[in-house]
Amino acid sequence: MSSSDQRRDPRVPLILRIDYPDLPEFRDATENLSASGLFIRTERELAVGARVPLSVSFPGLLEAVEIEVEVVRKRQASTDFPKGLAVKVPAERGADREKLARLAARALEVPAAPARPYHLLVVEDNPLVLEMYQAAMRKIASDGVQLQVDFARDGREALGRLERHPAVDLLMADLYMPGMDGFALVESARKLPVCASMPIVVISAGGKAARARTAPLGVDVFLQKPVKFTDIITTLRALLHFA
Numbered sequence: 605m606s607s608s609d610q611r612r613d614p615r616v617p618l619i620l621r622i623d624y625p626d627l628p629e630f631r632d633a634t635e636n637l638s639a640s641g642l643f644i645r646t647e648r649e650l651a652v653g654a655r656v657p658l659s660v661s662f663p664g665l666l667e668a669v670e671i672e673v674e675v676v677r678k679r680q681a682s683t684d685f686p687k688g689l690a691v692k693v694p695a696e697r698g699a700d701r702e703k704l705a706r707l708a709a710r711a712l713e714v715p716a717a718p719a720r721p722y723h724l725l726v727v728e729d730n731p732l733v734l735e736m737y738q739a740a741m742r743k744i745a746s747d748g749v750q751l752q753v754d755f756a757r758d759g760r761e762a763l764g765r766l767e768r769h770p771a772v773d774l775l776m777a778d779l780y781m782p783g784m785d786g787f788a789l790v791e792s793a794r795k796l797p798v799c800a801s802m803p804i805v806v807i808s809a810g811g812k813a814a815r816a817r818t819a820p821l822g823v824d825v826f827l828q829k830p831v832k833f834t835d836i837i838t839t840l841r842a843l844l845h846f847a
Contacts, residue, residue, distance in 0.1 A: 613638035616711045617835040618842055619805075620666065621825050622646070623659040633825045634660065635835070639705035641673065641692030645828060647812060650675045650689060660707070663824045664773075664803045665843045669707055671700040686828040711842040721752040723770055724840070727762040727777035727789065728755070740833040744840055751840065759784030763792055771798050776836075779808040779818070787817060794822040807831050 615636040622632040622644055632646040642660070650656060654675045661668040673691035681687040693700045724741070728734045734755060741753045754772075756762035758781050766772055775793065779786035786806060793799045806818055809829040818826055 613640045613708070614712070615643075616708055616842070617832065617838045618711050619825065619827065619835055619839040621661050621663065623661070623668070624648075625657050625659065625670075629819075631819055631826070633827055635688060637704065637708055637711070639708045640701060641676070641690065642704070643679075643688055643690050645686050645688045647687055647815075648689070650678075652676065652678065655694070656691075660704075662803065662843055664801055669703050671703055672697055673700075684830065711838075721750040723773045724751060724753045725762060725765055725772045725775050725777075726753060726755050727757075727759065727775070727781070727786065729757045729778065729781040733778075736833055737836075740837050744837055758782060759786060759789035759792075762789055766793055766796060766799055772802060774803045774805065775799075776805045776807065779806055779810050779814055787821060790818065790821045790823055 615638045617636045618634060620634045620637070622634060624630050627648070630646070630648055632644050632648070635643040635645050637643075637660075652675050655672060656675070657670070657672050659668045659670050671693055674694050675689050676692050677690035679685060679688045679690070693704055695701075726734075726737050726741075728737060734757070738755065741751065744751050754765050756765060759777075760783055762775070762777065763784065766775070777786045777789060784792075786808070790804055790806070793802070793804070803824050804822060805825045805827065806823050807827045807829060808814055811828075815826045815828075
């Protein structure tokens with residue numbers, strides 16, 4: 605997006621799922637969005653100027669928003685950021701701009717407390733990463749959001765929690781863990797009737813092979829590390845509007 609677009613339309617660090625009607629085997633995630641465009645974390649190769657239809661959603665919480673975008677900038681992968689594309693909605697596609705503007709405006713709202721606690725399960729075996737997750741969740745809770753978070757250190761412990769009441773609303777998991785890893789966890793979770801439509805987010809340092817392996821298992825959003833925890837906080841806050 606151009607610098608003028610950035611000044612006019614503040615960017616919201618929001619993680620949402622991206623699907624491509626023209627290439628269904630690809631599934632990506634946003635890094636941020638504004639009223640005029642968004643940034644997509646993706647391995648897909650598209651030339652600057654290319655136009656592509658896409659669907660922005662979050663399974664179970666946010667219905668798909670169908671828009672057409674134009675690629676304006678490409679970012680190569682680095683130690684700090686994964687590969688990605690900056691895209692904007694062309695000026696002549698006014699209806700699509702309105703859809704994106706409404707989504708960005710709602711994400712910027714302060715969420716009202718949901719009617720019931722929102723149950724999140726986080727699975728991570730690295731103590732330092734787990735500590736950062738816990739700090740992020742405490743920050744959300746300190747703002748008065750009814751978020752009930754359970755933590756598990758491996759897939760087996762997580763599966764036990766998924767089988768208990770109350771039902772988990774969203775699962776966020778690492779992939780590479782001792783014992784039952786994230787791949788086996790996701791596969792087992794999808795076999796539980798209570799988890800059939802539960803959103804599943806994977807945050808992993810695994811590359812293309814890991815991403816390709818997770819999609820058929822039922823992962824909704826695959827996030828390549830590093831991921832900013834402020835982005836996760838913003839995303840959870842925004843998604844509570846749709847819970």
